[in-house]
Amino acid sequence: MTHEEIVQAVKDIIHTIAPDEEIGGLNLTDPLRDQIELDSMDFLDIVMELRKRYGVQVPEDDYKELATLQGCADYLSPHLAGHKLATSA
């Protein structure tokens, strides 16, 4: 997956776990928590969905890398190199 596709993959996951949030206008660099309502329970869901959809294991110590969409793309890029963007489950 390209960086753009990873960003799309994370946005798809956010849409699944928080369908009422507006994800169209999310920017890459501000913390997701400052842009929409996401608590620690929701971050766990992002991680769990990444595992479910792409088989990526994110250790708890690395959750902080997922704070922004850019961070997600950078961190997940090596893990998702061989994957195709999945549609929402």
Place this chain on the structure above:
Amino acid sequence: MTASTPYDTILIGAGMSGLAAGIRLAQFDQRVLVLDRHYLWGGLNSYYKREGRRFDVGLHALTNFVPKGTRGRPLTRILRQLRIPYDSLRLGEQHGSRSVVGDTDLHFGNDFELLRGEVARQFPTRATAFDGMARELEALPFDVPEGQESARAYLTRHLGEARLVDLLLLPILFYGSPTPSDVDFPSFVVLWKSLYEEGFARPRGGIRPLLDALRSRYLELGGELRMKAGVAEILHEDGRVQGVRLDDGTELHSERVISSAGRVETLSLCEETVAATCGPEHAGRMTFVESTTLLDQPAPDLGWTDTIVFFSQGERAVYEEPAEAVSHASGVICCPENYAGQEPETEGVLRLTLMANAEHWMAMSDGEYLAAKEQAWSKGLETAALYGPDVRKQVVARDTFTPRTIERFTGHLNGAVYGCPHKDKSGTTPLEGLFLCGTDQGYLGIVGAMLSGVAMANRHALLPA
């Protein structure tokens, strides 16, 4: 008996907390099994049919009501975690409730200003103190640490006036205290927020659509549910859980068991050395007799306009295990028709909850038991008539449940509704792999039960992965 493929997690109890935990785990592809000894799911919140009429158990009110889209509150958080759309619950807000101690009434509803105004009107010298206290409580999170001060001590320190303290405390005690006359500060904060800052609502149709939504979501996700499958023993070796043995001898294996049966009740399923760490003397004692009375016309048409009335007849708020089988000194009357947007009914419903002494009910012969139920109900309607219209000539059907019924259908010792006095938010036990959710883990009410299941599933069954 036959060994089987191990489950990722086995959940004991198909109540609100167990089903919520099951949904979380099945959602992330765990092989999960929910077991319950009873044939109906729901635990302390359930429903049944008798002679073609539907009766609900539990749910007077879904506390923690917030409007759709409200952020960071328990109701919206659990719905997101369970991926249940807010609108599917079709929540109707209460018309209005009151707390009555002696001859003083305090009205409250889902708008906190109503309560503030009532305090200012009836206790003008305490209005400023009340506002300060309310602001302080509003600023606290839902999970404050255990403190030295109890709810009563806190209220008394701020308000001084005993009657006002009792009026505010009565609904809080009846809706969640495992201890007599008072409640610990963390539980008080949760209940204050759930009852007064947030408020009461009812899903259209009562507990049934909510329970059915949980159950079908769980099953759709591939979760397994076995009713009439009681756990006789929790299997463990070297301090680690290995699975369960059912009443019929079947052994099921899993390295993780989450139980909503209660702390004492769960540990009693383990070997003696483990069971002895929390014996039956630690079980809760707060239990109730509750009757549902169906009327020949809607209760609002007969003049019942309150949603819920919490009453105490004497000069103080009474919340304690009575010396006799049932006490009419205090109680709760709920009229489920007095929520917005309910289905039009041809018959009215009044529910009455009274404090009970479990030992009395357990010791009765069958004949005594039936007579005592009948008496608790008929005197109950007489008591209810002190707080609303007398409906005794309008009765078409009724049913009463007692501590004995609660213990039989939920397995909770003494029929204790709010669990044991000592809550442990960690949900851990002396056994590795055995965790608790539900009332003894420390969250309260229907939303609290679901939150408990979600939180324990997240912490103990999803995070380690």
